[in-house]
Amino acid sequence: MTDHSYSFQTRVLHGNHKFDPTTGAVSVPIQQASTFHQADFDNPGKYDYSRSGNPTREALEEEIARLEGGDKGLAFASGMAAISTSFMMLSKNDHVVITEDVYGGTFRLVHEVLHRFGIEHTFVDMTDLHAVATAIQPNTKVVYIETPANPLLNITDISAVAKLAKAHGCYTFVDNTFMTPALQRPLELGADLVLHSATKFIAGHSDVVAGLAVTNHPEIAEQLPYLQNAFGSILGPHDSWLVLRGLKTLDCRLKQSTESAIKITRYLDDHPLVEEVYHPSLTTHPGYSTHNYQADGPGAVLSFRLKDAAAVREFSKHVEIPVFAVSLGAVESILSYPAKMSHASMPELERLKRGITDGLLRLSVGLEKPEDIIKDFDRALQQINSLEVELGG
Numbered sequence: 485m486t487d488h489s490y491s492f493q494t495r496v497l498h499g500n501h502k503f504d505p506t507t508g509a510v511s512v513p514i515q516q517a518s519t520f521h522q523a524d525f526d527n528p529g530k531y532d533y534s535r536s537g538n539p540t541r542e543a544l545e546e547e548i549a550r551l552e553g554g555d556k557g558l559a560f561a562s563g564m565a566a567i568s569t570s571f572m573m574l575s576k577n578d579h580v581v582i583t584e585d586v587y588g589g590t591f592r593l594v595h596e597v598l599h600r601f602g603i604e605h606t607f608v609d610m611t612d613l614h615a616v617a618t619a620i621q622p623n624t625k626v627v628y629i630e631t632p633a634n635p636l637l638n639i640t641d642i643s644a645v646a647k648l649a650k651a652h653g654c655y656t657f658v659d660n661t662f663m664t665p666a667l668q669r670p671l672e673l674g675a676d677l678v679l680h681s682a683t684k685f686i687a688g689h690s691d692v693v694a695g696l697a698v699t700n701h702p703e704i705a706e707q708l709p710y711l712q713n714a715f716g717s718i719l720g721p722h723d724s725w726l727v728l729r730g731l732k733t734l735d736c737r738l739k740q741s742t743e744s745a746i747k748i749t750r751y752l753d754d755h756p757l758v759e760e761v762y763h764p765s766l767t768t769h770p771g772y773s774t775h776n777y778q779a780d781g782p783g784a785v786l787s788f789r790l791k792d793a794a795a796v797r798e799f800s801k802h803v804e805i806p807v808f809a810v811s812l813g814a815v816e817s818i819l820s821y822p823a824k825m826s827h828a829s830m831p832e833l834e835r836l837k838r839g840i841t842d843g844l845l846r847l848s849v850g851l852e853k854p855e856d857i858i859k860d861f862d863r864a865l866q867q868i869n870s871l872e873v874e875l876g877g
């Protein structure tokens with residue numbers, strides 16, 4: 485489909501792989517093959533070996549590139565495979581400026597692994613442009629953004645940081661997992677590389693682990709496929725197909741979940757036992773205006789703070805609807821406890837400094853009726869009240 489004026493809702497369904505040209509099948513065929521017959525070794529065919537290229541994976545790569553507005557898309561075995569392979573563009577003595585509330589796996593990669601290869605880093609508060617500017621060194625090659633960030637939904641101004649990075653000859657990488665191209669397209673804002681854990685909203689059903697990368701930068705478009713082939717961190721054909729299938733309903737899932745997240749945020753914000761709620765839909769959120777400028781909606785992940793660990797324990801014991809797990813972006817709501825899950829490996833002092841207290845919970849809103857979740861939460865919050873009475877306030 486060539487008309488770019490169609491909305492995302494339509495374009496997500498009608499891409500370059502609308503039907504299979506050989507059979508007319510309206511679902512991309514799963515080419516479960518490792519190698520491809522070469523009729524003439526002087527003129528090898530388009531595909532030779534599936535690590536280097538597979539038609540099912542390629543269909544996904546073309547679709548995500550189209551939706552992010554990039555030239556080249558790549559599908560990896562996981563979000564971390566996409567992120568770590570992208571960092572392999574760097575060399576010894578290069579430097580990375582990275583947001584301090586980056587995803588835990590990326591924190592570990594940069595802090596523990598890249599460091600061993602002589603690639604240095606500086607963690608900064610990316611909401612502070614002055615701090616970003618100060619952190620950039622002559623050997624800085626990448627400025628790494630995540631927005632909204634986990635778990636307090638801090639917002640980074642993508643175009644301002646990308647401009648700063650470009651002025652210093654650095655690439656801007658953006659982890660767009662929380663938004664997806666349905667809500668935010670970082671390449672349009674000046675970023676060079678968009679990264680995804682497709683495990684989350686893009687695939688959307690808690691049934692596949694996958695990663696995606698999209699670029700419009702000619703140098704990255706050349707280097708990254710080379711590195712993907714060199715490292716072999718590819719997504720298999722069956723998993724590629726699952727992500728393609730998830731992608732078709734991305735827009736309607738995210739719209740529904742976002743709407744519900746707004747309702748749940750309002751409910752929690754009014755509840756006397758909830759000390760704080762974090763969601764970019766709140767006008768009191770410090771990143772509200774930046775987020776509204778660069779994204780098409782607040783998304784379906786929110787966090788809220790109860791008094792302490794005892795309150796969290798009581799609440800999670802009584803809450804019925806969400807699954808209690810790590811991960812996010814699925815059809816079912818997922819409740820997680822950052823202090824004991826995603827940020828468990830972080831030293832307590834660092835954790836508290838970032839606002840990740842023992843009372844903080846994160847909710848990824850799924851497709852349940854929001855009124856049911858509110859009813860469930862209301863009942864569970866009442867249990868904290870009775871606990872307080874038992875303990876004498």
Ligand SMILES: *Cc1c(COP(=O)(O)O)cnc(C)c1O
Pocket residue numbers: 562563564565587589630634659661662680681682683684693694695
């Ligand atoms: C889950 C996640 C990742 C890592 O992706 P995997 O698919 O689990 O490897 C990276 N960034 C963010 C923001 C995530 O939520």
